[in-house]
Amino acid sequence: MVCVGRGDCSMSPTRDRQRAYLSGKQAERIGCWLLRLKGYRILAVNWRCPAGEVDILARRGRVLAAVEVKRRGAGLVAGEAAGDAALFAISPRQQARVARAAEVFAARRADCHGLDLRFDALTVTEPQSGLWRALARALRWGIPRHFPAAWNPESR
Numbered sequence: 774m775v776c777v778g779r780g781d782c783s784m785s786p787t788r789d790r791q792r793a794y795l796s797g798k799q800a801e802r803i804g805c806w807l808l809r810l811k812g813y814r815i816l817a818v819n820w821r822c823p824a825g826e827v828d829i830l831a832r833r834g835r836v837l838a839a840v841e842v843k844r845r846g847a848g849l850v851a852g853e854a855a856g857d858a859a860l861f862a863i864s865p866r867q868q869a870r871v872a873r874a875a876e877v878f879a880a881r882r883a884d885c886h887g888l889d890l891r892f893d894a895l896t897v898t899e900p901q902s903g904l905w906r907a908l909a910r911a912l913r914w915g916i917p918r919h920f921p922a923a924w925n926p927e928s929r
Contacts, residue, residue, distance in 0.1 A: 800844035800897040800915065801828055807895065807917040813838065816885075822877045825870030829895070830878055837888040839875035841867070841923075844897040844915060860894055860920065868892065872926045894923035 805815050813831035820827050829840040843862050872892060879885040897915035 796844055797842070800917075801842050803897050803915060803917050804829055804840065804842045804895040804919075805831075807919060808838075808840070811919065816882075817878065820874065820878055822874055824877050825872075825874035827871050827874045827878065830875065832885070832888065835888055836891050837875070837879055837885050838891050838893045838921070839871055839878075840893045840895050840919075841871050842895045842897070845899075860896060860923070863894055863923070868924050890926070891922055892924050892926060894920040896920070 801818060805818065808815065808829065808831045811833070813833045815829065815831050816837075817830040818828070820830055827839045828842040829838075831838045831840060841863050843860070845862070875890055875892070879888065879890055895917060897917045899915050
């Protein structure tokens with residue numbers, strides 16, 4: 774963000790990053806609740822290792838889901854839905870980092886040995902019109918959507 778003159782700038786780059794960070798954390802909390810409602814047990818949130826990072830690691834039955842969470846308010850170009858923009862934001866490089874980190878996580882935990890590892894995406898988007906948009910903004914909420922098996926590890 775470029776500011777002209779004194780006091781013309783309502784947001785600093787640091788404040789923008791902080792807002793994005795907090796928005797992402799909120800999206801992860803929303804995502805955890807959605808997964809719990811779907812019967813998943815949350816094993817880790819923001820799990821990191823030298824190989825990479827996974828936003829949410831959750832288990833249901835014999836499946837260990839490595840979930841990448843993305844939050845968007847709107848599409849990146851005119852006519853693009855926010856959910857589409859969120860899904861496209863998971864780059865092949867990021868997919869590979871998530872896959873490597875999930876494999877390390879599964880190898881380190883005895884309770885995860887032998888589970889099927891799946892790579893999911895979870896988007897949290899803001900409604901674009903009507904009463905739902907006003908309610909979502911007031912509650913700092915969004916509409917979560919879970920995409921099981923969003924990508925294959927072979928596509929790394």
